[in-house]
Amino acid sequence: MQAHVLLAPSFEQLADHRHGFVGWLVDLLRGPLAYRHTLLAVCPNSEAVTRAALEAAREANAPLFFAATLNQVDLDGGYTGWTPATLARFVADERIRLGLRAPVVLGLDHGGPWKKDWHVRNRLPYEATLQAVLRAIEACLDAGYGLLHLDPTVDLELPPGTPVPIPRIVERTVALLQHAETYRQQRRLPPVAYEVGTEEVGGGLQAEARMAEFLDRLWTVLDREGLPRPVFVVGDIGTRLDTHTFDFERARRLDALVRRYGALIKGHYTDGVDRLDLYPQAGIGGANVGPGLAAIEFEALEALVAEAHRRKLPVTFDRTIRQAVIESGRWQKWLRPEEKGRPFEALPPERQRWLVATGSRYVWTHPAVRQARHQLYQVLAPWLDADAFVRARIKARLMDYFRAFNLIGFNERLQAFLPN
Template identity: 45%
Template sequence: MNKNLRYAAELENLSFLDYILKENKRLENKTGLKRTIFAACPNSMAVMKAALNSAKRCNAPIKFATTLNQVDLDGGYTGFTPKQFADKIRQLAKAINLQSPVLIAIDHGGPWLKDSHRKENLNYEETLGQVKKSFEAAIDCGYDLIHVDPTIDITLPKEDTIAIKTVVERTVILIKHCEKYRLQKGLPKIAYEVGTEEVHGGLVDLSVFNEFFVLLKEGLEREGLSNVWPCFVVGKVGTDLHTTEFDAEVAKIIVGIAANYGSVIKGHYSDNVSNPEAYPKAGMGGANVGPEFTEREYEGLMELEEIEHHLFIEGQVPKMSSMKQTLWEAVISSGRWVKWLEEEENSKDFYANKLQRQEWLIKTGCRYIWQNPEVIASRAALYENLENNSIKAEQILLSHIEKAMDKYFYKFNLVDLNDLLEENILKNDLNL
C-alpha cells in the first residue's frame, strides 16, 4: 500500500492525501494533464475487492469514502467498525500485493447524517457527541481523511436552510476536536473535506460558497488552527441521484474560487455520470461514486442467477437459490427504500410505484441489506450451485463492478499515477 509515499508525506509534514494532491498539481504543471482522485463508497465486500483489483490493474491510488451508515462503532450496515474496516482493506490489499496508495476516509460525518440519529430524534449535543466518538475511532485506526459535514439540522422547520455561519461554526468545532485528539495521541496528520451546503445534488450557490471560505478561514484562525485547512471542498456541480450530467462550466468557476484558498473541489453523486472525462478537464480534485457499484453488483447477481436457472433446467442444480426474490423481499421489508422516494410516490405500497422505479429502488437499496442473514445464505447457495459446475461466480460478479471502476480510473487520468509518484521519490533521493 506504498509506505514510501506515506513516509514522503510525513517528511513534508503533510497528510497523505494532501501530499498526493500536491504531487498531482506538480505533474499538471509539468505536463498539462489534470487528474481527479477517484473515491469508491465501499457498501459491500464485493465493492471493496473490486476497487482494490481495479486499482492494482490501473496502478493508481484508490480512496474509500465510507459513511457513518456504512461503517461505524455499531458496525453500520456493512457490519464493520472503523478498525475492522481498515484492517480488512489492508488485508485484502496485501493479499493481491497492491502497491498503489490506498486511502480511507469518513464520508458525510456530521450531526444527524447517520440515519439512526434522526430516527432516535437525538438533540444537537447528543448527535455531536456520537459523531466525535466516530471521528476518534477513525483517527485511531489510521483513516486518511474526515469529511466534516454539519450541513443539516433536523431541529429546523422543513422549509428552512441551515445558516452558513452555523455550518462554519460546527465545522470548526469538529475539526478542532479532531486535531486536539490527534495531537494528544501523537498521530500523523490527516486531511479534511468540508461542505458549504447540504449535498443533495443540484448546483452551487456562489454567494454562499464564497462566504463559506471567508468565514472558515476566520474561524480556524480564531481557534489557533491556521495551519489546518481542508484539501477538499464539496461542490454542487449538477449531478444528483437522478441526473447524470456534470456541469463543467459551473465546476470551473468554483474550482477557481477554491484554488484561491488552497483547496480543490470534490464532486458527490458522480454515479453513472455521462461525461466523466470532463471532471479532470474542469480541474475537479476528486469524485465520489457509490450507488452505481451497488447497481452493478445487483446486475452481476442477476447474471449469475440466469446461469443458475439454465443449469437447473438441465438438471445440474438441485435447488435454485432464489437470489432475486430474496433481494427484493429484503429491501422492501427493510423500509430503507422509502428514503429515496419522490414526493408524489407511494411510501405505503412499494408495488404501487412504477415498475422502472421499483427496479431502481431495489438496485440502490441493496446496499443496505447485503449483510442480512437470508441474503448471505442465498448468495452462498448461488455461488455453490455455480462453482459445483466449474463456474467462477465471484469472478463474474466482480467483473461487473470492476468494469465500472476501470472507467473512472481511465477517464480521471489516474492510470499509472503510482509510477509517477514513485519516480519523484527516487528522483529526490528521500533515502526511503
C-alpha cells in the same frame, strides 16, 4: 494503526507532510499536475466492492481512496458490519493478499450531526448525535484514516426546509475539526487531511454566493485558531444519484473559487455520469462513487440468477433481496417528490427495480440475503466462480473511472515528484 500504514514504501515519507499523503497529492493537482487528473474515492459498501476496488487499483497502478459514510462503517458496524478498525484491517489484509503496492487512503464521508440515518429516524437531540460523531471521528483516526469529511449541514432542530445558517455551519465545522486535531495530537498520530462542504440540496450551500461566504468565514476562523485548512471542498456540480450529467461550467466556477483558498473541488454522486473525462478538465480534484457500484453488484447477481434459471437450478436470491430491501424501508430515502407516500408495489416496475438495485447495499449483510447468495454461488460452483464473476463486473466499471480520470500508471508519475 497509523495513517501511513497503507502507503506503499516509496510514499511512506509523505505521512508527515502537513496534511499527510493526501495533502501532498492535492498540492500536485493544484500545481504541476493541474487539470490533468481526478482522484477516485470508492464507498466501501460491500466486501465485493472493496475487493474489486483494490484489484482495480493494482491493475491501474494508481492511488485509491475509500470514502466510508457513518451509515456504512461506524462503531455499531453500520450496514456493512465494519467498524473503522475492522475496515482498516480488512483492507490491509487484502493489500497483502493481492501484493498491492499502490497507496490506499481510508476516508470518512459526511461525518456530522444527523448524517447517519439511525440518528435521523430516532430524532436524536443535537448533543447526542454530536457525541456519537465525535466518537466515530476518534475511531477513524485510531484506525488510520487519512481524510476526514466534516459535514454539519443538517440541523433537525430547524423547521423543515430551512437552510442551516452559514455561521452555524462554520461554528460546527470548526468544532469537529478542533476535536479531531486535539485527539490526533494527543494520540501522536500523523497529520490527516480535511474535506468540508456538501453537495446535498438540503445543505444550503448550493448558491455560489453562500459557498463563498462559508469559505471566507471558515478560513478566517481556522487561521485565527491555528487549525489546518481543508484540502477538499465538496460542491454541487449538478450530479445526483439518478442522473447522468454534471454541470461543467458550474464545476469550473466552483474550481476557481476553491482554488483561491488552496483547496480543490470534490464531486460526490459520480455514479453513472456520462462524460467522466471532463472531470479533470473542470479541475475536479476528487470524485466519490458508491451507490452505482452496488447497482453493478446487483446486476451481476441478477445475471447469475438468470444463469441458474437457465440451468433449472433452484435459487431464491432474487426474491430474497427484493423482500429484504422492501422491509428495510430505506428505499424510501430515494423516492422522488411525487412518489412519497406510495407503497413500494404501487411504483412503476422500472422504479421498483432501480430502488432494489440501489438499496441492495443496505442489505448485503442481512442473514437471509447472505444465505441466499451463498446458495446461489454453491449451485453454480461446478460451472463458474460466482464471486470472481461479480468482482470482475465491479472492477470493469471502476477501470472506466481510472481511465477517464487519467490515473492509469499514476503512481509511476508521482515518483518524479517525491522529495529527495
